[in-house]
Amino acid sequence: MNLVVAEEEKQAQHLRSTLRSTGDMLDQEMRRAKQAESKAEFAELRARELAVRVNTAEMGKRYAESDAARANEEMRRYQMLIESLEKQVTKFQADIRVLERQRNEADESASRARDTARKFQTELSKQQAKEKVIEESPMYCRKKWFVTGHNEGWDAGYAEGFDDGREDGFEEGRQYGIREGRESAFKQGRMISQKGGFEYDREQGLDKKRQLALHAFDEFFTAEVDENDYTVSSGLSQRWTVLLHLHILVKICFIQLFFIIMSFALPLPSAGLASGRRRPKNLPSLPLSAFSPPSTGTSDMFPLPPTPSAVFPGEVVDAHLRSEALESASLDLVGTEVAGAVLLLNDPSIPEGLQSSLTQNVRVLSVAVPFDLSAIPPDHPDLSESSGIPQSLYTSYTASHEAPEARSQAIETLKWAFSNSHLVDIDVQSDIMSNVAKYEVFEDLLMKATAELPGDRKVNLVLSNILPPPHDLSLPIVKLLSDPSYRNYQGHSASLSLFPNLYVKFTPPMWNQTIPGPADPASETDQHREWKRRIKMFIGPVVEAFGYERIIFGTSPSFAAPSLLNPADWYALVRESFAELAVEQDAIDAIFSLNAKRIYGSP
Incomplete structure (x- = not known):
C-alpha cells in the first residue's frame, strides 16, 4: 500500500512538473504570438505609409507636369509678347528719329525767332527813350503858359476893378473890383492859357514825334538794306527799286498809325492839370508769333484729330443686350x-x-x-x-x-x-x-x-x-x-x-x-x-x-x-x-x- 501511494505521489509530481513546463511553454508561445502580431501591425502601418507616399509622389508628378505645361504656355506667351514689344521698339525708334529731326528744325526756327525778337526789342527800347524826352516838353510849356496867363489876368482884373471902384466908391469899389476881377480874370486866363498851351504843345509834340519816328525808321531801313545793292547788277537794281517803294509805303502806313495811336495816348488837358502827373502810357508790344517758331503741327506728319461730331461707325452690333431690354431696343442709335x-x-x-x-x-x-x-x-x-x-x-x-x-x-x-x-x-x-x-x-x-x-x-x-x-x-x-x-x-x-x-x-x-x-x-x-x-x-x-x-x-x-x-x-x-x-x-x-x-x- 505504501508502494502504491509512493508511486502515485511520484506520478503526481511528474505530472505537476510536466504541467509547469507546459505552462512555461504556453507562456513563451503567447509571447511569441504577441510579438508576431505587433510585427504584423508595424508592417501594415509601413505599408500604409508607403502607399500614402506613392500617392503623394504621383500627385506631385501630376502637379509638376501641369506646372511644366503651364510654364511652357507662359513661355510661349512671353515669346509672343517679346516679339510684339520688339516690333513696337522698332516703331518707337523710327518715331524717335522723326521727332529728333523735327526737334532740330524747331530749334533752328526758335533761334531765328529769338534773333528777330532781340532786334525788335532793341528798336523798341530806342523808341521808348525818344518818347520819354518828347513827353517832358509839353509839361514845361503848359506850366509856362499857365503862369503867364495868370499874371495877365490878374493885371487886367486889377485895372478894371480900380476904374469901376473909383466911380462907385473908392474903397468899397476897390476891394470888390479887385476881388471879382481877380477871380474872373484868373478863371478866364486859366481857361485861355490851358487851351492855347495845350493846342500849341500838342502840335509841337506831334511834329517832333513824327520827325523822330521817321528818322528812326530811316535809320532802321538803312541798317537793314545795303545802299550799294543797285550798283551790282540789273537784278539787284530792281530789288533796290522794290525795296524803295516798300520803304515809302511802310513809312506812310507808319505815319498814319502813329497819328491814330497819339490821338488816344495823349491825356486830356483837364486831367493832366488837375492831377499834376502824366497818365500811364500803353507801350507798343510785339506779337506772340515773334517769340515762337513756325507751327509744324498742321503738316502731313501731324494731322489734326478727327472732330467727334464727324466720327461715326458704319453700323452697330450690341454685344451685351439683356433679354428684358429687348422690347426697348431699336434699329437706330443716334x-x-x-x-x-x-x-x-x-x-x-x-x-x-x-x-x-x-x-x-x-x-x-x-x-x-x-x-x-x-x-x-x-x-x-x-x-x-x-x-x-x-x-x-x-x-x-x-x-x-x-x-x-x-x-x-x-x-x-x-x-x-x-x-x-x-x-x-x-x-x-x-x-x-x-x-x-x-x-x-x-x-x-x-x-x-x-x-x-x-x-x-x-x-x-x-x-x-x-x-x-x-x-x-x-x-x-x-x-x-x-x-x-x-x-x-x-x-x-x-x-x-x-x-x-x-x-x-x-x-x-x-x-x-x-x-x-x-x-x-x-x-x-x-x-x-x-x-x-x-x-x-x-x-x-x-x-x-x-x-x-x-x-x-x-x-x-x-x-x-x-x-x-x-x-x-x-x-x-x-x-x-x-x-x-x-x-x-x-x-x-x-x-x-x-x-x-x-x-x-x-x-
Missing part, C-alpha cells in the same frame, strides 16, 4: 444703324420670336445661355439647332467664388463650359481690377481652367463689367492717376491681355447717375462732360494692352445693376470718348461692330 444684337437670356429656355432670327425691333445674331459656376449643369440644351441662331454660354463671377472650395468647383465648371461652347461670357461682379488679392484669385482660376484645353481648340473668353470697372465717384479726377486703385487697374489690364483669346466688353458701369464735383449737377451738359473725362481715363490702359481688336461694345449693364441706362445715351458717350482720343475710323468700326461679328458668329 443716326447709326443697329445691325444686330447678342441676347443674354435669364434662363435656358428659348423666348418666343427667336426661331425666325428676328424680334420686334432688332435682329438677334447670337444668344448667350446662362449657367452657374457653383455646379456643372446636368443637361445642356442646344438652342442653335431649334432656333438656327449661334449659341454661347454666359455666367457670373462673384465674391462667393473666391473661397477655396467654391474656386475648385468653378474651375471644373469652366472646364465643362470650354469643352461645350466656342465662347464663354463672364460677368465679373467682383472688384478684381483694383484689388490685388482678388485679381490673383481670378487669374489663377482662369489659368487652371484653360490649362488642359487641347492646343487645336480655340475658345474665346469675354469679360464684362471691368471696362470701366467699379469706381468711387467721391475720388476727384485729379487724384485718380496717383491713386493705388488706378495703378492696379493698369497692371491688371496688361496682365489679362496675355490671354490670347480674351476679349473685353465696354458696357455701362455700375456707378451713380450723378458725378459729384465742380460741374453743376442740374446741367446735363456738365454731367455728360464729366462722365467722358472719367471714362477716358479707363479706356487708355485697356487700349494699350488689348488694342482695338479685342474691345466689344454693349449697351446693357451687368445683371447686378438695378436699372438699365438709355442705350442711345450710352452709345453717344462711348463714341464721343473714343473720337476725342483721336481714334481712326477702322478702329471705331472694329469696336462697335466687326469684333462682335467675328467672335459671336458660328464656330
